[in-house]
Amino acid sequence: MKILDGNKTVTLDYEQLGNLPVVSEQGEKNVLNLLRNGEISTSSSVQKFERRFADYVGSKYALTYCNGTSALEAAVFACNAGPGTEVIVPSFTFLSTVMVVLANQATPVFADIDPDTWALSAETIAPHITEKTKAIIVVHVWGTPCDMDPIMELARKHNIKVIEDASHAHGARYKGKSVGSIGDIGCFSFQGSKLVPGGEAGILVSDDLMLYSRAAAAGHYERLAPLGPDNPYSRYSQTGLGHKFRANPLAIALADAAMDTLDARNEIRDRQARVLEAGIADLDFLIPQAIPADSRRVYAYHYMLYDPAKFGGVNPSTLMLALAEEGVICGACGYGRLHQAPAILEGGGFGNVNPHDTPVSLPVSEDMGRRQIMVALRFEQECPELIDQYIAAYHKVAANMEKLQAYERENGIRSFDLSGRSISIISADN
Ligand SMILES: Cc1ncc(COP(=O)(O)O)c(C=O)c1O
Incomplete structure (x- = not known):
């Protein structure tokens, strides 16, 4: 009844x-092209896409990952948040925003959200800052930008890094800037239900060469040698520092087609x-x-x-x-x-x-x-x-x-x- x-x-x-349809005709073409070339694990098209995405959001560097979660995990690592340190996070988010902190063996410290924007704000974050705080992860939840200026001001005052989880917000803008490019690091998911669907893939963007390099060390051993001998992370080019988080070029090819539109x-x-x-x-x-x-x-x-x-x-x-x-x-x-x-x-x-x-x-x-x-x-x-x-x-x-x-x-x-x-x-x- x-x-x-x-x-x-x-x-x-x-x-x-x-x-x-989630996959456009262009997406099919892009994937078929790679399949026919056998570029199913490494492909120069991935670096081309990284440049495209960095330019789109207005960041200097971009690095793809096997999903948004691994991009976030590398971002937390890049901010030196490990054992004995804290990262301020919302609870009003998808599990990855928080679990990547635990995966780095840092402690997630929960802050409440603003009742109107439904996101962390400088006011909700401030009481949780301690000497151990290394980073704050803000989420542009449902596609709405957080009020970033006061958050950045607070973080700068305390010398804390800001990671933007922009997994819902491809194309959103705040005061003339793309989300993802405002904090120290921005992370986007290309999971199949997102605005840029690639399947399982993600990307990290930053303007800071050292953050980018450390994030590369967290999951991309093959990206370390090209950083050059003066970069402190190039010495890890044989092993990286722990994970292998390379994105599948087929997923990136789908994300690339999605960026067209x-x-x-x-x-x-x-x-x-x-x-x-x-x-x-x-x-x-x-x-x-x-x-x-x-x-x-x-x-x-x-x-x-x-x-x-x-x-x-x-x-x-x-x-x-x-x-x-x-x-x-x-x-x-x-x-x-x-x-x-x-x-x-x-x-x-x-x-x-x-x-x-x-x-x-x-x-x-x-x-x-x-x-x-x-x-x-x-x-x-x-x-x-x-x-x-x-x-x-x-x-x-x-x-x-x-x-x-x-x-x-x-x-x-x-x-x-x-x-x-x-x-x-x-x-x-x-
Ligand atoms: C807010 C948020 N952060 C992180 C992720 C993780 O991304 P992925 O599924 O690509 O690992 C998602 C989505 O899945 C998400 O919604």
């Missing part, structure tokens, strides 16, 4: 009207998201993410904050279930719980890290995790009719608050399994 009477409101097909596709995605947001702006129980002044967000993920106090106390899961039954593809967010995860409390898998004996309390992160709703998957094409149907579905649900309350009274509150992923789609059938 549906919560609301009548037929499903969204009848048009997202896959057909709103989505596009990134700006144009961001325009389309952003336009569609703004139409949806304008169409439901009258629903005061859904609050958009705040964007810092003079910034451009991208819509990798379209989350909004749900305020049950403005909707008769209806639980977020009941709201999502009703929307899903109306045909809206919506989802819950599993973020904001990393500080309570067993691996964190036990100090990670690689030892030598001070465990946190009790979970820290991060009231804003925990609350945001429970109340954020992905209002739609990103729209990759102009699809006004489909978006109209979404807007109608939101209004139908909004007009029937009592039915949702009655459903809750009779059936209780449905709990959905949240994974560590950035989206857990809510299905009307589960």
Whole structure:
């Protein structure tokens, strides 16, 4: 039995009207070319792509990795964050942002997020700075830039490095600069669901030759000799300093094709998201993410904050279930719980890290995790009719608050399994 009477409101097909294939024709061509040349492990096309990406974000150096996680792990290593040191991180993020700190045997120190931007801010970071702090990892969550100027000012004052996790934010800008190029190091994921999908791959960018060199030593032994005999890391060219994190050229070839259309596709995605947001702006129980002044967000993920106090106390899961039954593809967010995860409390898998004996309390992160709703998957094409149907579905649900309350009274509150992923789609059938 549906919560609301009548037929499903969204009848048009997202896959057909709103989505596009992950791999473009150009991507297929790029990959085929490499396959035919046998360039499946090393290829000069990878260095060409690194130059292209560095130029795109406006950084001096770029180095690809086998995924965004390994790029972040190398970034933490590059900042000299190892045993006995601390790295300030959000909990409202994907697991990699935090687990790479443990992988370096440094201690992740959790800071809460700002309730409007949903990201770390100078105010939330400041109380956690100690003599042991080596770095801060900020996340441009969902594609919205963090307010970087105050964060950089704070970090400079304390001589702490800033790593930007820009895995959601390819093409986003803050005060005239690309995200990723503002901190000391920027990391991007090219995982298959990202705005630049490559499969499994990632990239690190920096303006600082020493950070770049140390990051290269963390995963790219073959990139060390070319740094030249005066570079302190070239002496490790036989072995590197620990890992082999080379990217697969086939994945980079896909990312390269995605870069051809990134700006144009961001325009389309952003336009569609703004139409949806304008169409439901009258629903005061859904609050958009705040964007810092003079910034451009991208819509990798379209989350909004749900305020049950403005909707008769209806639980977020009941709201999502009703929307899903109306045909809206919506989802819950599993973020904001990393500080309570067993691996964190036990100090990670690689030892030598001070465990946190009790979970820290991060009231804003925990609350945001429970109340954020992905209002739609990103729209990759102009699809006004489909978006109209979404807007109608939101209004139908909004007009029937009592039915949702009655459903809750009779059936209780449905709990959905949240994974560590950035989206857990809510299905009307589960
Ligand atoms: C915020 C964030 N950081 C890091 C990563 C890690 O990237 P990857 O999956 O390429 O390892 C992801 C995505 O997967 C992410 O969403």
